[in-house]
Structure formats: C-alpha cells, structure tokens
Amino acid sequence: MDLFSNMALGMGVAFSTQGLFYCFVGVSLGTLVGVLPGLGPMASIAMLLPLTYHVSPAFALILLAGIYYGAAYGGRITSILLNLAGEASSAVTLIDGYPMARQGRAGVALFITAIASFVGGIVGLILLAAFSQPLAELAIRFSAQEYFSLMLLGLVAAALLASESPFRALTMVVFGLVLGLVGIDLNSGTARFTFGVPALYDGLSLVAIAVGLFGLPEVMATAGSKDRARPAPGRITLKSLAPTRADWKQSLMPIVRGSAIGSFFGALPGTGGVTASFMSYAVEKRVAKDPSRFGRGAIEGVASPEAANNSAVQTSFIPTLSLGIPGDPVMALMLGVMMVHNILPGPNFIAGQPELFWSLVMSFLIGNIMLVILNVPMIGLWVRILLIPYRVLFPVIIALVCIGVYSVANQVVDLYVLIAFGLLGYILKLLRFQVAPLLLGLVLGPMLEENIRRAMVIAGGDFSSFFTRPLSAAFLACIAAIVLWTAISRLRGRHRALATPAEGAG
Numbered sequence: 001m002d003l004f005s006n007m008a009l010g011m012g013v014a015f016s017t018q019g020l021f022y023c024f025v026g027v028s029l030g031t032l033v034g035v036l037p038g039l040g041p042m043a044s045i046a047m048l049l050p051l052t053y054h055v056s057p058a059f060a061l062i063l064l065a066g067i068y069y070g071a072a073y074g075g076r077i078t079s080i081l082l083n084l085a086g087e088a089s090s091a092v093t094l095i096d097g098y099p100m101a102r103q104g105r106a107g108v109a110l111f112i113t114a115i116a117s118f119v120g121g122i123v124g125l126i127l128l129a130a131f132s133q134p135l136a137e138l139a140i141r142f143s144a145q146e147y148f149s150l151m152l153l154g155l156v157a158a159a160l161l162a163s164e165s166p167f168r169a170l171t172m173v174v175f176g177l178v179l180g181l182v183g184i185d186l187n188s189g190t191a192r193f194t195f196g197v198p199a200l201y202d203g204l205s206l207v208a209i210a211v212g213l214f215g216l217p218e219v220m221a222t223a224g225s226k227d228r229a230r231p232a233p234g235r236i237t238l239k240s241l242a243p244t245r246a247d248w249k250q251s252l253m254p255i256v257r258g259s260a261i262g263s264f265f266g267a268l269p270g271t272g273g274v275t276a277s278f279m280s281y282a283v284e285k286r287v288a289k290d291p292s293r294f295g296r297g298a299i300e301g302v303a304s305p306e307a308a309n310n311s312a313v314q315t316s317f318i319p320t321l322s323l324g325i326p327g328d329p330v331m332a333l334m335l336g337v338m339m340v341h342n343i344l345p346g347p348n349f350i351a352g353q354p355e356l357f358w359s360l361v362m363s364f365l366i367g368n369i370m371l372v373i374l375n376v377p378m379i380g381l382w383v384r385i386l387l388i389p390y391r392v393l394f395p396v397i398i399a400l401v402c403i404g405v406y407s408v409a410n411q412v413v414d415l416y417v418l419i420a421f422g423l424l425g426y427i428l429k430l431l432r433f434q435v436a437p438l439l440l441g442l443v444l445g446p447m448l449e450e451n452i453r454r455a456m457v458i459a460g461g462d463f464s465s466f467f468t469r470p471l472s473a474a475f476l477a478c479i480a481a482i483v484l485w486t487a488i489s490r491l492r493g494r495h496r497a498l499a500t501p502a503e504g505a506g
Helices: 002-014 017-035 040-052 059-082 093-102 108-138 142-161 166-179 207-216 216-223 245-266 274-287 299-314 317-323 327-340 354-387 390-409 413-430 436-458 469-505
Strands: none
Touching: 002 017, 002 354, 017 059, 017 142, 017 354, 059 093, 059 299, 059 327, 059 354, 093 108, 093 299, 108 245, 108 299, 108 317, 108 354, 142 166, 142 274, 142 436, 142 469, 166 390, 207 216, 207 299, 207 390, 207 436, 216 413, 245 274, 245 299, 274 299, 274 436, 299 317, 299 413, 317 327, 317 390, 390 413
C-alpha cells in the first residue's frame, strides 16, 4: 500500500501540466540528440544545465532525465541506418542493425528496437520503483575488489564470448586499456601519454573515438566503393514495418534477457548502458544455436542490446539517488544538477524527499510511453534516409559528426582524435579486427585501474583479498569458467575441422 501511495504522490507532479511539458521536451530533445552522430546526452545535458537553474528541482530532473533515456532511444536510429553510433552505448546495435538495413529490413529493425527499448525501460522502471532500496543495499556491499572483478569479467566476456577470434579481441581490449591511461594519474598527479598537450589531461574523448572507429570507416569504405547500391525502402506502411512471427519468436527471450542484464549492470555504479549492451550481446551470441548469424543481421543482436541499454539507463539512477555515486558520466552531471538545487542524494534521499524521487520515477513511465508514440509512427521517415544520395548524405554526416564531437568539450584536439581513429578504424576494418572490444577497454580501463589500486591500498598489497571476498571470488570464478569454456570450444572446433577432411577422404 505504501508503494501505491508513493506512486500517487509522484503522479501529482509528473502528470501536472508542467511535468508533462518538461517530460515531452526532454524525450524529444533526447531522441534528436541520439540521432545526431557524436552529440550524445552528455553534451546536451551540459549545454542545458543553465536552463535548469530557474526551474524547480523536480522539473529540472524530469527534463534532463528525459534527454538521457530519450537519447538511448534515438541512438539506435543512426546505428541501424548509417552505421554511426549516435552514442557510445548504441555502438553494439550497429553490428547487426546496419546489416539488417542493408538487407532492406531497416523498418523491422527500428520497430523491434523501439519495442525492446520500451520493454527494457519499463522493466528498469519497475525495478527502480519496487527494489531501489534492496538493490542499493546490495551495491553498497561492493568494495574495490568486487568492482575490479566485475569489470574484468566484462572485459573477458567481451573478448572471448562476443568474438570469433578471441586473440584479436583480446588485442583490442588491451589497446583500449592502454588508451585509457592517457591523462592525469589521479594518485600521483603525473601526466601520462599526453605528449605535452594540456587538452589531453582529461583523457581521450570517448565520443570522438567511438564515432571515429565506427562511423568514419563506413563512410570512407562506402564512398570509395564502386558498388553504391543501397536497399530502396519503397512505400513504408505499418504492415511492412511489422516483424514476422519468426522475428517475434527470435526476439522475445533476448529482450527479456537484455532487460535483466541491463537492470543488473545499471544498478552497479561505474558500469551503465555501455557495459550492459556489450554483455547482453555477448550472452546472445553464446546462447544462439547459430552464432555465425551475428554480425550479418541477426535480429537478436539488436533486440537484446537495446533492451539492456534502456533498462540500464533507468536503473542507473539507483546508485546515484540511493548512494550518491554516479553510475556513469551522465549521472555525474545529474548529480551536479541536484547539488546546485541543494539536493543531497544518499541512503536517506528516498525517505527524506519522497515527492522528488517518486515524481522522477513516474515521469519515466510517461516518457517511455511518449517515446514509443513518437518513434513508431516516424519509422517510415527514418527509413527514408536511405534514399538520400551519398553525395548529399556524406558531407552532412561528416559536418554533424565534427560539430557533435567538438561541442562536447569545445576542443580542437578532439577533431584530430576523431580523424586519427577514423583512419585507424578503416585500417582495422580492412584487417578484420573488431573495434567494439577496444571501446569497452577504453571505458572500463580507468575504472579498472582505480579500483585495483584502491583494493591494494585497502588490503595492504595482499592479492588474496580478491579471492577471500565471496562476491569478488564469484566473479573471478565466472572469468575462469568463461576462459575454460572458450578453450574447450576452440579445441573441439579444431578437432572437428581436422576430422572432417579425414572422414571425407575415407
């Protein structure tokens, strides 16, 4: 009964005229932000921060939260249609989403990801509303050892489970970890690998690297190709967008699994949508009967990551609001907004300011419904992007990418990073290296380093603390199981490859 009374309290604010207005503005801007390559919610929220100073705290949070999860919806559009990650967490979606568009199934991909995003968002919302306090108590038990082991599990899973070539994927992960070292060392204050460039003291731009690795190589490869034929969408009707019965069957369980994975990782500080998307994709590829379909237009490869991404966005508010620990950089900005309004998130936040917490929760429900209403009817419009001639489309893409990357920190050096990693991504594409593990290594690298250092300080340099703590030991056991499983699978594959010619000869 207490839950329903709290929901009614939140509805009073969220369903007010101002609440609906700010929610609509937030999700609309978020969708636009997600569509524009390189811009992302981080830059948009930063640019809109001054506007929130003159708005009540509840409406300011509703507006900025709408931008955040609206961008998670919109990011899939350019990922599927143009092979450009609108934001980092959408980078996984383009692996199978773009091949679906090349096969003339862009509408189906957009429709199924809209539904998956809605389901994932609602699942995350339910968990946030019903289990925020228990999940916060679980997360607060995590020390540096648990965080390190969990992040290491994410890196190993991305390298070994989601790749046909584990060695190449591990190489990319290590490269990403090395890139994460660029910047100021938080412990010593020493600049590392900055080459005397002050703009690199905060590290390399994640947005510039993500767009450079995923977007520019596709533009260069397609622009230099003699075969410029693209799938013509034809007349877009709701019937043509509707997935087949087989599509629904293949998508149902991946959406459920993705929602569960995203909810778990979103509730853990320091992980968020990027990790959740990569992990859900790795799980789907591992449980699939035919893993070779992935990367060639497998609908599970777009449904599960999008569900995971959006559920993680919702549950990422749990550590921010309950512990005062931002789940990701966007949540750090949200934390700053709260502090400007004299709001101090922490263990007593939900009980001390129930109206603010529950109005934000109920606005998520309204926002997710608005996003489905806004996105599904506009699928035909998005698919029409495929009809724009390359000579018009590519210059616009490059211009938007450069503007988006520059607007994040207003640094020219980010444009050089974009160009450098665009060329690197093109070379890696020719060499058939997957760049997704590199991005995950870059994201988790700094946090991995920070937590292993902290763990060593707390334990006095004793490595056994990683094995004596139950949760950390469980994560390390999962890593060992993944490595063993991968080794056995590859040995079996080699045995079959050697046995097949012998059988044929006999």
